[in-house]
Amino acid sequence: xxxIAVLWASITMASALxxxxxTTPSDSAARxxxxxxxxxxxxIALIRELEQMQRGNAADTTRGTQVAGPSxxxxxxxxxxxxxxxxxxxxxxxxxxxxxxFDIRExxxxxxxxxxxYFRADFILGLSDLEGIAIEExxxxxxxxxxxxxxxxxxxxxxxxxxxxxxxAELQTVEYPHVIQRFxxxxxxxxxxxxxxxxxxxxxxxxxxxxxxxxxxxxAPDDSVTLAEPLNKRLSGLGYSARLxxxxxxxxxxxxxxxxxxxxxxxxxPLGIELSFGSVTANAVxxxxxxxxxxxxxxxxxxxxxxxxxxxLQGEVIHQLNADAVAPLAPLICAPAPTCPLPDFGRSLTGxxxxxxxxxxxxSFFGTxxxxxxxxxxxxxSTKAGSTYLQFFPSEFSKFVVSYELLKPxxxxxxxxxxxxxxxxxxxxHRPHPF
Amino acid sequence: xxxxxxxxAGVMALTLGASSQALAQPKLRIVTSTTDLDNIAQAxxxxxxxAIHISEGYQDPHFVEAKPSFILKLRxxxxxxxVGLDLEIGWMSLxxxxxxxxxxxxxxxxxLDVSRxxxxxxxxxxxxxxSQGDVHPQGNPHYWLDPENGRxxxxxxxxKFSELDPAGASTYAANARAFEAxxxxxxxxxxxxxxxxxxxxxxxxxxxxxxxxxxxxxxxVGFMEPKPGVPPSPSxxxxxxxxxxxxxxxxIVMEPFYDRKTADFxxxxxxxxxxxLPPSVGAIKGVTDYISLMQYDIRQLADAL
Ligand SMILES: [Zn+2]
Numbered sequence: 001x002x003x004i005a006v007l008w009a010s011i012t013m014a015s016a017l018x019x020x021x022x023t024t025p026s027d028s029a030a031r032x033x034x035x036x037x038x039x040x041x042x043x044i045a046l047i048r049e050l051e052q053m054q055r056g057n058a059a060d061t062t063r064g065t066q067v068a069g070p071s072x073x074x075x076x077x078x079x080x081x082x083x084x085x086x087x088x089x090x091x092x093x094x095x096x097x098x099x100x101x102f103d104i105r106e107x108x109x110x111x112x113x114x115x116x117x118y119f120r121a122d123f124i125l126g127l128s129d130l131e132g133i134a135i136e137e138x139x140x141x142x143x144x145x146x147x148x149x150x151x152x153x154x155x156x157x158x159x160x161x162x163x164x165x166x167x168x169a170e171l172q173t174v175e176y177p178h179v180i181q182r183f184x185x186x187x188x189x190x191x192x193x194x195x196x197x198x199x200x201x202x203x204x205x206x207x208x209x210x211x212x213x214x215x216x217x218x219x220a221p222d223d224s225v226t227l228a229e230p231l232n233k234r235l236s237g238l239g240y241s242a243r244l245x246x247x248x249x250x251x252x253x254x255x256x257x258x259x260x261x262x263x264x265x266x267x268x269x270p271l272g273i274e275l276s277f278g279s280v281t282a283n284a285v286x287x288x289x290x291x292x293x294x295x296x297x298x299x300x301x302x303x304x305x306x307x308x309x310x311x312x313l314q315g316e317v318i319h320q321l322n323a324d325a326v327a328p329l330a331p332l333i334c335a336p337a338p339t340c341p342l343p344d345f346g347r348s349l350t351g352x353x354x355x356x357x358x359x360x361x362x363x364s365f366f367g368t369x370x371x372x373x374x375x376x377x378x379x380x381x382s383t384k385a386g387s388t389y390l391q392f393f394p395s396e397f398s399k400f401v402v403s404y405e406l407l408k409p410x411x412x413x414x415x416x417x418x419x420x421x422x423x424x425x426x427x428x429x430h431r432p433h434p435f
Numbered sequence: 436x437x438x439x440x441x442x443x444a445g446v447m448a449l450t451l452g453a454s455s456q457a458l459a460q461p462k463l464r465i466v467t468s469t470t471d472l473d474n475i476a477q478a479x480x481x482x483x484x485x486a487i488h489i490s491e492g493y494q495d496p497h498f499v500e501a502k503p504s505f506i507l508k509l510r511x512x513x514x515x516x517x518v519g520l521d522l523e524i525g526w527m528s529l530x531x532x533x534x535x536x537x538x539x540x541x542x543x544x545x546x547l548d549v550s551r552x553x554x555x556x557x558x559x560x561x562x563x564x565x566s567q568g569d570v571h572p573q574g575n576p577h578y579w580l581d582p583e584n585g586r587x588x589x590x591x592x593x594x595k596f597s598e599l600d601p602a603g604a605s606t607y608a609a610n611a612r613a614f615e616a617x618x619x620x621x622x623x624x625x626x627x628x629x630x631x632x633x634x635x636x637x638x639x640x641x642x643x644x645x646x647x648x649x650x651x652x653x654x655x656v657g658f659m660e661p662k663p664g665v666p667p668s669p670s671x672x673x674x675x676x677x678x679x680x681x682x683x684x685x686x687i688v689m690e691p692f693y694d695r696k697t698a699d700f701x702x703x704x705x706x707x708x709x710x711x712l713p714p715s716v717g718a719i720k721g722v723t724d725y726i727s728l729m730q731y732d733i734r735q736l737a738d739a740l
Contacts, residue, residue, distance in 0.1 A: 071573055117542065120532075144537045148510065199506065199535065206503040247503040252491070255502060303494040304692055362666055362694070395665070396525075397565060427565075430521065432529045435501040 077113030077121075080428025084108065084169040087421040095407075095418050097186060098130055108136065108169055110428075118144055124167070126187075136167075137190065152195040157188055159195070159210040159243045160261045161316050162295040164188045166434065172312075172357055172391070174403050174422045178371040178383055179318050179351030183291065189218060191239055206247040214239040217265025217289060225284045228277035231266050237286065239265030253302040261293035269326050269345050273333055287325035287345065293318040310359040317352035349374045357389075365391040381411035387418075396433075398425040463600050466508050466539075468517040468527070469496055470716040471579045472549060472588065474725045476516060478614045479592040483603045489530075492717030495692045496522055497569070497664065501529040509534035512545060513599055516592070519550030520576035544599060550576065552591045553584040556645060568662025577643035580714070580732070581650050582618055585725055589614045621726050628737035635740045636682045638675065638707065640689035640698065643714055647732060653740070656682045659689065659698060667697050679705040686739045690714045710739050 086105045088094040094101050107127040115121045124137040139154030157165045164180055168187055175181065176188055191214030199208045216231055217239035231237045241263035249255045268284040275282060295316035302309055324346030326333070334340035351373030359365050367389035374382045387405035394400075401422040408415045465486040467473040473488035480486060487508055490499045496518070509515060509530055517523050531540060538545040555574035563572045578584045593611035597604035633652035639645075640659040648655045657678050661671035678684075679701070687698045687709050698709045712732045713719045722728045 114541075141532075143532060143535070143540065145535070148535045150532075150535055199510065199533070201507050206507055208503070245503075249502065249504045255504075257503075299500075301500065303491050306494055306498060307692060308694060395565070395569070430524045432501065432527070433498075433525050435503070435526075435529065 075113070077111050078429045078431075080110045080426060080431060082108040082110075082167075082169050082424060082426045085423045086174065089419040089421065091417055091419070095416060104129070106169065108167065110431075115140065118142060136187075139195070148199050150197045153193070155190055155192040156195055156212075158184075158191045158212060158214070158239075158241055158263065159197075160189060160241050160263050160291065161243075161293045161318060162257075162259065162297055162314060163316065169424045170434065172365075172367055173355065173369055173387070173389055174401055174420045177316065177351075177353035177355070177369065178385055179316070179353060179373045182351060182373050182383070183318055183320050183349070185219060191215065191217075191241075193238070206245070208245040210241075210243045210245070212239070212241045214241075214265075217263070217267055221268055221284075225268050225270065226282045227268060227284055227286060228280050228282040231268070231286050237266045239263065254298070254300045256299075257295075257297045259295050261295070262291070263293075264288065264290040269324075271326060271329065271333055272342075275329065275332055285325040285329065288323040290321045291318055292321070308359065308362050310357075312357045313354070314356070315352065315354040317350065320349045320351075322346055322348060343376075344378065347374075347376065347378060349376065363393045365389075365393075367391065375410045379411065380409075380413065383410055384408045396430075397427070399423065460602075463513045463596060463603075464511055465514045465516065466512040467515075468499075468523050469579070470718075471725055471728070472516050472518065474716045474723075475585065475588050475614070476514075476592050478725070479589050479607055479610045480596055481606060481610050483600060483606060484596060492713060492715035492722070493691055493719070495690070496715070497525065499523070499526045501526040501533070503533065505530050506533040509539060510536055512536060512539055514545040514547055514595060515539035516547040516549055516595075518576050518579070519548040520555065520573045520578075521571045522576035547591070547595055549588055549591060550574070550578070552587045553578045554581065554587070556649065557642065568660070569664030571663075575642055575645055577714070578646050579725075580644070580729070581646040582622055582729055583650075584646070585618060585729070586615050618726055618729075621730055625730065625733050628733050631737050632733075632740060635686075636684045637736075637740070638679060638684050638687045638701075640687070640693050643690065644688050644712075651733060651736060653736065656684060659687065659693075659701070666694075672697070672701055676701055676704050679707055686710045686736070688712055688736070691718055708739065710735060712736070 083104065084106045085103070086096065087102045088096045089101070096103055096105075105128065109125045109127065110123065112120065112122040120141045120143055122137060122139055122141070123135075126134045126136040128134070135155060137154070137156050139152045139156050142151045145151060157167075159165055161180070163171065163176060164184065168176065176186065180188055191212060193212060193214030195210065195212045197208055197210040199206065201207060215238065241261065243259060243261040245257060245259040247255065247257045265288070266286040267289045269287040270284050271282070273283065293316060296314065298313040300311040322345055324344070326342055326345050330340075330342055333342065351371075353369055353371045355367065355369040357365055357367035369385075369387045369389075371385040371387070372382050385405055385407045387403055389401055389403045392400045399422075401420075403418075403420045403422070405418040405420070406415060407418060460483075462482075463480065463484040465473075465476045465480060465484050467476055467486060467488045469490055470488050470492040473486045476484065476486040489505050489508070490496050512534075515531070517527060537543050540546060550573075555578060557571075557575035559570060559572040559574075563570050579588065589611045593607045596607045600607075629651055634654055635652075636654050636656045637648070638657045638659065639648070639655050642658065642660075642663050644655060647653075657675045659667050659672075659675070661668055684705065684707050687702055687707050689695070689698055689709065689711055691711050691713065695709060695711070701707070702709050712735055713722045713728060716722060716725060716728050718728075719731075722731050
């Protein structure tokens, strides 16, 4: 496995080095000379070609009206696709959900366009072997509301915390931080419902409040879990979230975001047995789950060296509060003698991470992350992990990542070494770079 | 006598009223994507507008971060003027969507795509894809380094500001005329230098110097970038060095935000020297307005060639 890892790394890095480190041309002068002229012509070939094609339209260009006609006369929406490939070369076997060593983790297809003067539509479909076709996001954004408001209806990444709003393929790490994977899901937390945001600046800096009301908190469990009545029968069973973003420019090169998030909703807690509630039976009960989060992102990028130098320091802490809806039913579950040990569903859990990324060259970055998250069973302590990343971007549209992680799953559990390689690549119109 | 005093007082009150009304008249709020557009907007708008910009002259205009603080700048803007031709594609939509300001959205009265009035070169015809690098299919967006385009930008601002602030129309027209007169006068001064530059071979880092080359008559025989936006590779540089030796290139022109070491590497192997030129207003000290930018670049080139 190590050989494959080295091989992959050297293949992806080889083109990198080849393209980047200037070697002394006199070393290979003879060979270079032969190739020289054709290569030198490379960059101007395109220009000359363009000029030639343009000459036919010279009259236009001198009039300056030559950006003639719309660039998209048939109003075709923007369509783009991202491939997200992961190889898992961990020494003790694949640590992927699929169990595969080499995997197309996901293909993401995004379609977006203005619907009419009032709305914009975005669809993001996720294709994977595990989930088939999934609607990752699909929402209508109202862009011309008064009072600096913006609203969405549909399915979207829940605006809770910093990294959860970023698509997995666009993360600066291969996977979400463990706290997001554990508290939400390996693909983050999405919700279907209503989203509204307002920006304001009463103190002179940027503030934004985002609030949502969604069908439920997180994904519904599979059909084997049954409740006496639907989770969202009452409005109190829906998911609600709020996030306050605060942003400051510390200097031209440095800035800071410090934000707070809160979310509440209901989730199913398993009873372990089937109980009857009036005329219906159920094997789970709804229980309130709430999350509180704080996150900060410090960015540094000197403008005049922006192509080559940058640094990000990011951290997030999430505290999850769980109501225990099972404990009150203990006499029923453990009847006749209420002695059976029930899991402690009411345990509050805390998790978080710190991530730093430093730009090494124009196209390569080094990142490192420390994770911790309390395990559901108190006896198992906390999951801790440290990981490092070497990213290489041949262009804005392709990325290669080599990462190593030491994962300590908790008290009495064996540590795992993980070696992950990732390639993501995008085709389609240039999408804006999320900040 | 009394009547006269009363009349005078009345006139004074009226003029005071009028001038305080003029003072209270809110300025047109202009936000531009670049410093060059900002400077021309100020030249045309004068006291009647307040103009601010998003990217600085010393930063690569292709890569600007969509900082939320820019959203605040755009939130109350009456006009957002941008270069267009995809130069701002990496950040503009995030800021416009974030700003929730219908005036500056596409179709709004303040959405001003400056590229629609300028003389554009390098428009792609036929098939274009990213194997050709980071191409701008609608044409080369670095058009402000051609004084004719400077004039057209000024006229566009004159028309747009007059449309949004009809009371200022005559001021905008006068300011635009004055700007053009200053630019024309400067161009006359540059004539000897331009004559000297005609046909001189140079190498440029990026296609951003194509407009200045066309204006000055210098001949760009190669680019440091093998393809637009693609960093130099050793094999490309080896070929470029051969071309430079053959054609007798004396100058490598580049922006201050690219990696000078690579250019120095090439210069050391040829008889060329590296000339770092400001591509925009504010890119270096002393280049504080559009005309001084053009003047500085032309003089530097003429001195070096
Ligand atoms: Zn460019």
